[in-house]
Amino acid sequence: MTTRVLFVGEGSSDNGLVPHVESIAARKGLGVSITVPDFGLLRLPTGHSVRDKLRVARKLHGAYDLVVVQRDADRGPAQDRRDEIEEAVCTEWPGLRHVAVVPVRMLEAWLLLDEACLRQVAENPSGRVSLDLPKGAAAERVPDPKQLLKDSLARASEYKGRRLTQFQKRFSQHRLRMLELLDPDGPVTCLPSWQSFVKDLDQAFETLNG
Known part of the structure; x- marks a missing residue:
């Protein structure tokens, strides 16, 4: 039986999490079908909150066994998210099992x-310029990890002038690609989130498979 999963992220570049959901399911021997609505293209009225997105997704009459919702902790406690x-989920889609994904x-x-x-996505895999990236749990204490990632990609590329400007405009694509390529058994495993x-x-998945 195929497990039907709805994925709701904060933006389209979060969709790089989908392959990781698929691989975790595969380790459990489960086949999954994952739906990723493009809320930006839907003509139904929608805001940016999780409730708004779930309300719109439900109106599309899809049937799901699980919804995976990604929401950054930002500067508040992860438990708040x-x-x-x-x-x-309880308000907009009562009875639907959910998993909250809350990076810190x-x-x-x-x-x-x-x-x-990062160097691979920066199109300079053999580069040697120092990046001074955080190690281990320190990554979750960086005040603005998004800006640091942008700056680190630019530095790693070693591009200058107009070429650097054009490269930086593709940040959302670079972020998506990095997320897709993220090694699920690599350094990220040290982070509690x-x-x-x-x-x-x-x-x-164990519960659904039971």
Whole structure:
């Protein structure tokens, strides 16, 4: 039986999490079909909150066994986001099992730990310029991991002038690619937020498979 999963992220570059959801399901021997609505293209009225997105997705009359919702913790406690997601699902789609994915502070913190991947996406895999990236749990204490990732990609590329400007305009694509390439067994495994993502998804799939 195929497990039907709805994925709701904060933006389209978060869709790089989808292959990781698929691989975790595969380890459990589950086949999954993942739907990723493009809320920017839908003509139904929608805001940016989790509740708004779930309300719109439900109006499309899809049937799902699980919804995976990604929401950055930003500067607040991760538990606040978990509570927000749980309340939104219970209100807009009661009875639907959910998994909350809450990176601390932002999803970009997960990407700062893989220097080889960053250099590859920066189109300069053999580069030697120093990046001074955070190590281990320090990635979750970076005040603005998104800006640090942008700056690190630019530095790693070693591009200058107009070429650098054009490269920086593609940040959302670079972020998506880095997320797709993220090694699920690599340095990111030291982060509690990643550990929670894997554990919660494992448990959800085990329950659905039972």
